[in-house]
Amino acid sequence: MIEGILFDMDGVLIDSEPVILHAAMTYFERIGVTVQSEDFTPFIGAGDKRFLCGVAEKYGVSIDFEEARETLFSLYATYAMDRGPLEGVHRFISNARKAGLKLALATSAARTKAEINLRAIGLTESDFDCMVTGESIKRNKPNPDIYQLASLSMGLPPQECLVIEDAINGIRAGKQAGCSVCAVATTFSVSELVDAGADYVLSSLDAFEDFNSIEELGMILSASKGKDDRVVYGANKILEASSPLRGEQALLDLAIEQAYEARKNAYTPYSKYKVGAAVVSSATGRVYSGCNVENSSYGATICAERNAILNAITNEGTIGISLLVVVSEDVPPAPPCAQCLQVLAEFSRKDTAVHLVDVAYAEGRKGSHVAYRFEELLPHPFIFPTMRS
Numbered sequence: 001m002i003e004g005i006l007f008d009m010d011g012v013l014i015d016s017e018p019v020i021l022h023a024a025m026t027y028f029e030r031i032g033v034t035v036q037s038e039d040f041t042p043f044i045g046a047g048d049k050r051f052l053c054g055v056a057e058k059y060g061v062s063i064d065f066e067e068a069r070e071t072l073f074s075l076y077a078t079y080a081m082d083r084g085p086l087e088g089v090h091r092f093i094s095n096a097r098k099a100g101l102k103l104a105l106a107t108s109a110a111r112t113k114a115e116i117n118l119r120a121i122g123l124t125e126s127d128f129d130c131m132v133t134g135e136s137i138k139r140n141k142p143n144p145d146i147y148q149l150a151s152l153s154m155g156l157p158p159q160e161c162l163v164i165e166d167a168i169n170g171i172r173a174g175k176q177a178g179c180s181v182c183a184v185a186t187t188f189s190v191s192e193l194v195d196a197g198a199d200y201v202l203s204s205l206d207a208f209e210d211f212n213s214i215e216e217l218g219m220i221l222s223a224s225k226g227k228d229d230r231v232v233y234g235a236n237k238i239l240e241a242s243s244p245l246r247g248e249q250a251l252l253d254l255a256i257e258q259a260y261e262a263r264k265n266a267y268t269p270y271s272k273y274k275v276g277a278a279v280v281s282s283a284t285g286r287v288y289s290g291c292n293v294e295n296s297s298y299g300a301t302i303c304a305e306r307n308a309i310l311n312a313i314t315n316e317g318t319i320g321i322s323l324l325v326v327v328s329e330d331v332p333p334a335p336p337c338a339q340c341l342q343v344l345a346e347f348s349r350k351d352t353a354v355h356l357v358d359v360a361y362a363e364g365r366k367g368s369h370v371a372y373r374f375e376e377l378l379p380h381p382f383i384f385p386t387m388r389s
Contacts, residue, residue, distance in 0.1 A: 002214060003160040006150050009107035009114060011166030012205070013089050014121050016080060017044065020113075023075035024052055025072075025298050027068060032385040033061055042233075044187060047108035047140040050070070069110065077116045080133065084120035086186065088206025093127065097215050105131040106150035108140050108170075130265065138350050142169040144177035151179065162221075164205070164388075171196040180222065189229055191239055199260050200224045229252045231319030233282065235383050236344040240282045240320070252355065255280055255325040260362035262289035262304065263327050270294050275334070276327040277304035279312050282320035288312035305340040312344055322349045324374075325355045331368050335377055345381030348374045 010016040016136075022041055028035045035055055043054040049065045052072060056063045096103055111133040118124055127133050131152040137145040151158045163174030166187040174181040175197045184196035184205060193201050193273050200221050203207065211217045230237035246254065255278040263276025269330065278289040290307025302310075305326060312319045320379060328334040333356035336344060344352075352374040362368030 001160065002101070002162045002180065002217060004102040004104065004129075004151060004154050004156045004162070005296075006104045006106045006161050006166075006174070008163070008165045008167070008170050009105060009109060012184055013085060013123075014080070014083055014085055014117050015186060016083065017187055019079045019083060020048065020051065020076055022079055022276075023072055026056070026075050026219055027052070027072050028055070030071070031061075031063070033059055035059065039129065043363055044169065046142070046169050047134045048110055048113060049134070050140060060225050069112075072312060073110070073116065074114050074155075076113060080120045081114050081209045082290075083120050085123075085263075086206070088202055088204055088208065090122060090123075091210070092205040092208055093123075095208070095211050096217075099217060101210055101214065101217070102129045102154045102156060102194035104128055104150040104154055106146050107132070108134045108146065109215075110134050128326050138348065142172035142176070144173050147177035148177055151177070165198070168192060168196045171198050179290075180221075182224075186245050189239065191237060193286075194230070226246050231282070231320065232349070234316050234344075234348050234381070238318070238320030240322075246285065251269065251280060251323065252287065252325070255323055255355055256327065256355070256362050258287050258289040259304075259308075259325045259327040260359070262291045262308075263289075263359075266304070270296075270298075274329065275304040277308040277336075278325045279305075279308045279321045280323035281312055281316055282322040284316065286316070303337060303340045305336045306343050309343060320345055321352050323353050323355070324348075325357065327359065327362045329359050330371055331358050331360075332356070333368055335372075341378040342381060344374065345378055345383065350375040352384050367381045 007013060021037060023036060035123055038084035039058055040051060043051045052068060053065055086191055105128045114133050132146055132150045134140060139145045147163055148158055151161045158178035161179045163179045163181045165171050165174055166184050168188060169180050171183055180199045182200040183193040185203050194213045202224055209220055209222060230239050259276040263274050266274035268274050275292045278287050280287050288311040290304050290310050290311050292304045294301045334354055354372045354374055355375060356370045358368045361369045
């Protein structure tokens with residue numbers, strides 16, 4: 001049974017990730033180094049020293065964190081005071097106290113930063129039974145040390161503690177410590193949090209209903225246990241768009257239009273056979289198109305369907321295909337080749353709609369339009385064993 005709550009701070013109690021990012025980028029600008037915001041992503045939740053020094057290492061810059069921290073925290077303090085607590089923080093802590101739970105603040109941040117954050121959100125160290133900061137440990141997250149120390153400091157075994165985290169490194173630290181972990185989706189996506197091993201996933205602390213006992217908290221957690229709203233697409237799990245921006249027919253019409261336009265740019269000096277394709281992302285409803293590109297070395301030719309997929313992945317990363325359109329001059333219109341079907345299988349469901357149309361149909365004239373379910377074209381795709389769901 002849960003007897004204690006171990007709170008991470010950044011991204012759980014205060015939306016500080018944009019603040020520390022702004023401060024860190026300003027620091028690098030002041031020392032004449034141009035960095036990108038995405039450079040910091042791998043170091044989120046690993047402590048301020050790693051957050052700053054990890055990026056410095058990437059750019060081959062040697063910095064002394066002890067010297068840099070004064071500038072960093074001065075900038076951070078200026079920006080942080082306008083943030084305030086994340087929604088639901090005070091209500092959740094009040095409920096936890098009523099329920100008789102012990103509370104600890106376990107943050108990889110330096111004590112100086114933790115104190116700035118507490119002032120910004122209207123809390124003090126006395127609101128917790130103990131506070132453990134980055135200086136208290138030698139190994140930071142994703143190592144389990146901080147959560148082990150926090151639980152033992154409250155006189156509880158890790159197995160009786162619930163970690164509340166927002167970062168991948170923190171989830172891994174909590175799980176390695178032997179705690180249960182509830183992740184809040186303030187910094188990373190639901191998919192990323194589940195993949196990192198979170199036992200429970202909620203949007204924020206505000207998503208917790210009021211509770212007055214440990215038993216009531218357990219019931220709330222049980223309702224979100226293993227919560228994973230992702231849908232399997234081939235070898236991947238995708239969080240589908242909650243509400244399409246267009247109706248089904250309007251989306252199909254747009255995909256046909258985009259595939260038709262892409263076909264015009266096909267590079268086919270050898271076969272003279274032009275094909276256009278478009279895929280629709282299940283996560284965003286966006287349409288991505290592609291055309292076939294031939295090569296003197298015939299084996300290097302890329303089909304329109306694969307080009308459309310590459311376009312989608314370039315823009316979104318891993319995708320799920322909810323709809324595929326292929327436009328060709330054949331009557332009846334040509335289906336994807338076997339190689340394309342195998343590639344499509346990696347990102348498609350059995351019921352992914354495949355629409356094959358000829359040029360006449362795409363131009364709004366009387367033409368040919370044939371629709372299939374993906375499994376009708378490739379009933380038994382190869383999916384790497386460890387990725388089968």
